[in-house]
Amino acid sequence: MSLTITACGTDTLSQGFYDQRPAWDDCGDGFECAKLRVPLDYRHPRGEELAISVIRLPATGDRLGSIVINPGGPGGSGIDYGRAARSVLSPQVRDRFDVVAFDPRGVGESAPVECLSDKGLDAFLALDATPDSPAELAALEEGSRRFADGCQAMSPRLLPHIGTANAARDMDVLRAALGDERLTYLGKSYGTYLGAMYADLFPTRVRALVLDGAVDPALNRVELNEGQAEGFSVAFKAYAEHCFAIPDCPLTSRTVDGAVAELTSLLRRTDEEPLRGDGRSVTEALATLGALTPLYDRRTWPVLTEALRQASTGEGELLLHSADQLVGRARDGTYSNQTEANMAVNCVDSPYPGKLSAFATAAKAAERRAPGFGAYVMWGSLPCAFWPVPAAEPNRPLAARGAPPILVVGTTRDPATPYGWARAMAAQLESGVLLTLDGDGHTAYLNGSSCVDGTVDAYLVWGRIPRDGMRCPEIE
Template sequence: MTRCKGMGRTRRTAAVLAAAALLATACSAKGDADPAGGPSPAGDPAAGRNAPSAALAPFYNQKITWTACRQGFECGKIKVPLDYANPGGESIQISVIRLPATGDRIGSILLNPGGPGGSGIEYARAAKSVLTPAVLSRFDAVGFDPRGVGESAPVRCLTGPQLDKFIGLDGTPDTPAEVDALATGAKEFAQGCEAKSAKLLPHVGTADAARDMDVLRAALGDTGLTYLGKSYGTYLGAVYADLFPKNVRALVLDGAVDPALPPVPDVNAAQARGFQVALRSFLADCFTHTSCPFPAKNIDEAQSRIGTMLKNADQTPLRNSTGDTRKIDESWATLGVVTALYDKRSWPVLRVALSQAFKGDGTTLLRLADVLIDRHQDGTYSNQTEANMAINCVDHPYPKTTQAYEQAATAAQKESPLFGAYVMWGSLPCEYWPVPPTGTDKPLKAEGAPPILVVGTQRDPATPYQWAEALAGQLSSGVLLSYDGDGHTAYRTNSTCIDKAVDTYLITQTPPKPNTLCPKVT
């Protein structure tokens, strides 16, 4: 989905409350321009599958100048074409960070946390949590902000107060007037992006980001790409493999998306169902704790109580003790619930947040929401929400009538009463997007690539497990590794089985047996 009403965020350190640990993310709305449909590097269809064209040679031959940037990290930049169809034209800079390997170095491992719009630099800063000591010993951990994101030619659209207003719009409109208000907000978002970032918007698609990754691979001196991508990062990795199959060394795609599905209605509806499943898992666990605010211990009744609280917030906002002026309405409260569903380690925070919300206080839900959308205490935002929208809207064909979103939202609401309409309406700005999409939704095969490891969590709320099955089946060399668990993504979330299989593959290029299932961790 888009609008990034929280459903798209990187795995990051959550300092919201003591129990919040790392909050997993990924806008499951995939995000890739069709690798075959977009322009090939320098207009040469073979360029991505063999050597770079002569026009791209200056980019591929560049060397990174590294400078120390705190805590043992080194920072640098590379240049890439703004438009790969015109590599002799304007260029942009991609910001890069690395943590050098501590042992017998194999090469570099590139990291992407998801989104789209998540900062790979921020993610790499947490490398000691993202990767195991075994992997950190053998690889330089390398993060980069994809084009349009963070420190790499960022897309900008709205001010902080404007984003507050946009995210707080009624995401489940019940009347024509509410639909009109949401449509107006979506249109203003699109217009803001055009006003501030018109030159960038046609060139922030995932296919171009994948091409940037290959330039980065060459600049790092690696003959083959080693990569860990989470959530949307799995799509970026699959697109890379489809464009550059001979340049793949080892790709781990964790929390996979299905590139063949259109975002409206299929992706959004599946994600809404995923959050509904995750909520049921949370509630079943909640009933085992004395701090659970549902004494009846009935999942359906508990879901209904949460739904009533959210609907009531639509009419009478919850109290906000953060000191800012935001009204904690249904949209902000829903976003807070969704945030905690990304990671089982945040469930204790959600128990507290719901207990408070049932008493009229939405402060903890709001703080959770702020973590996911990267809103800072001073009211400013990273550009994650804007980049998320810009990448998604150029990567996929979206409906161009509000009626189509309304019909899709009604259908999704029947399957996922708490999240269906909210997720579906989140893509509405793409109806008004000022540049046309460059991609189509179709399977990616990456024919000729070595084994690619696809990791799926069976009760993943943001990227449903069937998407991992689908991607592993589409890739000509895909190998599925499954985890009987909860939460978004599996690697480094307390499963020794998953971590060992991923580490072995990254270091030795030997994948686990196809369809290996790692047991639930209790």
């Protein structure tokens, strides 16, 4: 795909962008699609512009306005998420709001960042991301440099302008184009950071924000990687406890620490002898991805059980399939640009260590905190050490001073965004209100808790603000 950039002419920011009205076209199954014009560089709004892809499902009842949704990532397609609107939001919310989603700049159908060919992504994702020899470290460094250089070669004009702050500015242009005076928003995972950034930049333009599976805005990238690795470790231990209670559990130790040791040993063995999987070698990196993917949703724990059983016989097809799902690889070997966009946004959003020695030190610390996951999660960010454009700014708390109450939702054993991050975000936001689900899996809304669902719906539709610190019980 090519970058969609055209000249803005002499339009001012307000007249050229905030005054636009999308030309909605029918795009099937009750949805409408349109393009939104935004500046490539908000510091120079009269320069080049981007076309942002937007999708809408009109309200079914007495319309209050629009609700914008984001699935996270960064790099997750908002267009795909929007097409799932009927399962993303309750009928009560869809009755009152047009559901609107968009691919953020650099993602999917919105000037997608490009870095590597499909075969290049195959090679990068299969690299040993827990290097324990000079040769493995050299290969990981070379592959990471190739990734960063590829982004610069294929997306040079876009790369400096990807990032959460600019995506939040785009979202304000979208709010205005929809005709809403204030934004109603549901963001999950990374989408919570996007929502908090929006509130910090435009606090008086907030109506209601639900930030589910929150990211701590104040943490630097090393701290975020360490925390996420530990989140996967907590989730795996919860899975192990569940596994012990079923008759065909492939974990033989029957203790949590023993289960962690079994998984770590399995992953390390694939470093020496990859598993077999549909004609591809399931390396340690791919096996690790495949093991952590089912932890995102308790309903996919049986997939992990079967994958571990397969792996004990040298078969890795199910682990490979799970890994492919997480990185956006289709059965035919083609990729979405999710992996490239994820790396590009993360590298630009905040600084990373610039030396291999710093990564190595951080990886060792993370592995001590989260055996089996820590080193992999840390080394996976190595392309950012060689990123061709500087990071926007150091991470900082986001207070959103002057915004109305913002609902932050955290799950106690969330694998990808640890519960402590939700507590931290709610505390940083001047008007943050924390809602807790005692449970498993990544994010809480519409994942089985009537307590969470009812509280979120009442906040979005009627503006009912729950008690700060409200706790919903574990799902039976």
